Amino acid sequence: MKNKEIKILLSAPRGFCAGVERAIEIVEKALVKYGAPVYVRHEIVHNKFVVDNLKKKGAVFVEELEEIKDKTRPVIFSAHGVPKKIPLDAKNYKMTYVDATCPLVSKVHREAENLNKSGYHLILIGHENHPEVIGTMGQLPKGSIDLIQDENEAKNYKFEKNKELAFVTQTTLSVDDTKDIIQILKRRFPKIREPLKEDICYATTNRQMAVKNIAKNCDMFFVIGSRNSSNSVRLVEVAKKSGCINSQLIHSKSEIPYDLIENSNTIGVSSGASAPEILVENFIENLKKKFKVSIDEVEIIKEDVVFKVPKKLN
Numbered sequence: 001m002k003n004k005e006i007k008i009l010l011s012a013p014r015g016f017c018a019g020v021e022r023a024i025e026i027v028e029k030a031l032v033k034y035g036a037p038v039y040v041r042h043e044i045v046h047n048k049f050v051v052d053n054l055k056k057k058g059a060v061f062v063e064e065l066e067e068i069k070d071k072t073r074p075v076i077f078s079a080h081g082v083p084k085k086i087p088l089d090a091k092n093y094k095m096t097y098v099d100a101t102c103p104l105v106s107k108v109h110r111e112a113e114n115l116n117k118s119g120y121h122l123i124l125i126g127h128e129n130h131p132e133v134i135g136t137m138g139q140l141p142k143g144s145i146d147l148i149q150d151e152n153e154a155k156n157y158k159f160e161k162n163k164e165l166a167f168v169t170q171t172t173l174s175v176d177d178t179k180d181i182i183q184i185l186k187r188r189f190p191k192i193r194e195p196l197k198e199d200i201c202y203a204t205t206n207r208q209m210a211v212k213n214i215a216k217n218c219d220m221f222f223v224i225g226s227r228n229s230s231n232s233v234r235l236v237e238v239a240k241k242s243g244c245i246n247s248q249l250i251h252s253k254s255e256i257p258y259d260l261i262e263n264s265n266t267i268g269v270s271s272g273a274s275a276p277e278i279l280v281e282n283f284i285e286n287l288k289k290k291f292k293v294s295i296d297e298v299e300i301i302k303e304d305v306v307f308k309v310p311k312k313l314n
């Protein structure tokens with residue numbers, strides 16, 4: 001195997017986005033400011049490596065506030081955002097909380113809220129049960145926002161209320177699939193109001209564009225990221241749709257398919273917005289143990305977005 005030459009096309013941008021960097025920094029700074037334990041409601045970002053590292057530093061992950069026995073300890077809300085009820089519950093428990101919701105998710109929350117106040121009935125395009133979707137739906141009173149997950153649901157959506165329609169989207173969807181869903185909605189409801197600025201975030205868009213750019217030149221494509229990471233899973237779909245059908249996710253329990261890689265000449269590598277670069281480096285190091293590896297990084301755009309952490313942590 002060692003003589004086999006493999007070319008890696010390394011997709012860029014990849015990995016951590018500004019929202020993920022900020023969320024991790026919030027937990028780290030909270031640990032310094034308040035000491036351990038600091039509670040985090042839900043995985044701060046969807047990556048086991050990140051979560052395990054923060055656990056070692058004293059973060060304790062829970063799914064609901066009710067699980068926290070010592071309510072004198074601070075709690076952090078994850079980057080995906082939370083329903084309106086959660087900060088209210090924390091206030092009622094007299095808990096100190098820090099909201100690590102990505103500012104680009106908060107933007108969608110405010111957008112949905114303003115449209116609702118202006119009398120619109122909302123559609124959220126997104127995936128059921130994803131925490132971001134639960135958080136966005138939870139900004140509005142029940143019955144004033146409906147979820148549409150795919151083209152089929154857009155085709156069959158029934159709306160007879162005496163109200164105008166508007167839509168918002170999850171930030172980590174497939175850009176192309178979402179366009180198709182929006183087209184159907186616009187055809188069926190020509191007056192539907194759309195967001196002033198697209199809700200799918202810059203990081204999701206850039207990572208998908210970068211993968212699209214190289215996938216057709218790859219025999220196999222690997223996306224480093226967790227199974228519950230929406231944008232990582234979307235990157236695998238994008239690679240498949242863009243011409244590399246042998247595309248797969250490399251998550252914490254994945255075995256690297258060396259046999260298949262041996263039959264490839266060029267492989268593509270990217271990583272989801274919540275996957276640290278060390279995991280990409282480890283993956284490439286493992287390949288180097290088996291093959292003669294050359295790396296060509298293909299960058300389509302430079303990112304310089306930075307989000308500040310809340311002032312109370314400085």
Ligand code: SF4
Pocket residue numbers: 017018019020079102103104105171172201202203204231273
């Ligand atoms: S993927 Fe986008 S919305 Fe999600 S945390 Fe990153 S920048 Fe924010």
